[in-house]
Amino acid sequence: MSGAVELMAGRPRAKGLQRSQREALVEVGKFAALLAHEVRNPLTAIRIDLQRVEEKLPPESPLRLQLARALREVERLDQTVSGALRIARSGTVSSDLVDLRVPLLRAIEVATPAFDQVDATLAVRGLDDAPVPVRGDEAALEQLFLNLLLNAAQALRPHGAAGVILMATNGHADVEVWDRGIGIDADKLGRVFDPFYSTRKEGTGLGLAIARGIVTGHGGRIGIESRPGEGTAISIRLPLAR
Numbered sequence: 001m002s003g004a005v006e007l008m009a010g011r012p013r014a015k016g017l018q019r020s021q022r023e024a025l026v027e028v029g030k031f032a033a034l035l036a037h038e039v040r041n042p043l044t045a046i047r048i049d050l051q052r053v054e055e056k057l058p059p060e061s062p063l064r065l066q067l068a069r070a071l072r073e074v075e076r077l078d079q080t081v082s083g084a085l086r087i088a089r090s091g092t093v094s095s096d097l098v099d100l101r102v103p104l105l106r107a108i109e110v111a112t113p114a115f116d117q118v119d120a121t122l123a124v125r126g127l128d129d130a131p132v133p134v135r136g137d138e139a140a141l142e143q144l145f146l147n148l149l150l151n152a153a154q155a156l157r158p159h160g161a162a163g164v165i166l167m168a169t170n171g172h173a174d175v176e177v178w179d180r181g182i183g184i185d186a187d188k189l190g191r192v193f194d195p196f197y198s199t200r201k202e203g204t205g206l207g208l209a210i211a212r213g214i215v216t217g218h219g220g221r222i223g224i225e226s227r228p229g230e231g232t233a234i235s236i237r238l239p240l241a242r
């Protein structure tokens with residue numbers, strides 16, 4: 001099994017998790033497989049039908065707006081299922097030598113429109129320095145950072161500020177994703193990593209559950225600090241590759 005990182009809880013590398021957390025993630029995996037089976041295929045059929053109707057509509061038809069909205073919602077559902085599926089499938093992923101700056105920069109690139117949307121600034125520190133080598137799965141690491149960045153963007157008020165800090169010291173890489181957004185009430189902080197816990201209307205509540213799975217799968221740790229009305233900081237520590 002060498003050359004592979006275990007991401008999925010319930011398998012050996014997830015032993016750093018508490019039993020209840022591990023069980024919760026295993027439940028997510030089962031649920032994801034069920035969702036995929038029950039939702040994916042009909043969703044594809046719906047999309048194809050909607051597209052056929054769209055093609056037949058005259059260009060000026062007012063129904064086009066509604067159709068476009070329906071198609072967007074189908075797309076969103078599909079993404080939700082894909083996210084859940086990623087957990088279910090993530091039992092074993094590659095263990096490549098990755099410069100942590102690469103997935104981090106990609107995630108920043110993908111998340112930038114979300115910050116632009118609220119006219120927010122994203123301050124980036126520590127990414128011009130030397131390479132930060134870790135062992136792991138580049139795509140999963142990008143997903144991890146994207147989930148955190150999107151949460152930060154979604155927590156911001158207009159013209160808010162957020163940032164990313166990368167540091168490598170004493171055998172580990174530290175990444176902090178912070179925002180001066182709405183923050184999280186103390187009594188809710190313990191639940192944010194739970195699968196399907198969400199306070200957002202459009203949220204699936206999988207973002208941080210996946211993030212935690214990816215971090216522990218890479219032999220790392222993830223922590224959160226938050227103050228309502230002031231902001232939130234997520235800290236990740238990953239072992240540096242030797």
Ligand SMILES: Nc1ncnc2c1ncn2[C@@H]1O[C@H](COP(=O)(O)OP(=O)(O)OP(=O)(O)O)[C@@H](O)[C@H]1O
Pocket residue numbers: 147151152155179181182183184192193197198199200202203204205206207208209232
């Ligand atoms: N940076 C943040 N600031 C404020 N609240 C946050 C932040 N990150 C997470 N949360 C809280 O934790 C909840 C869970 O986050 P998570 O990313 O798992 O799910 P989500 O963002 O609601 O949905 P999804 O990521 O699946 O689209 C959020 O609904 C929100 O209440």
Ligand SMILES: [Mg+2]
Pocket residue numbers: 147150151203206207208
């Ligand atoms: Mg999220």
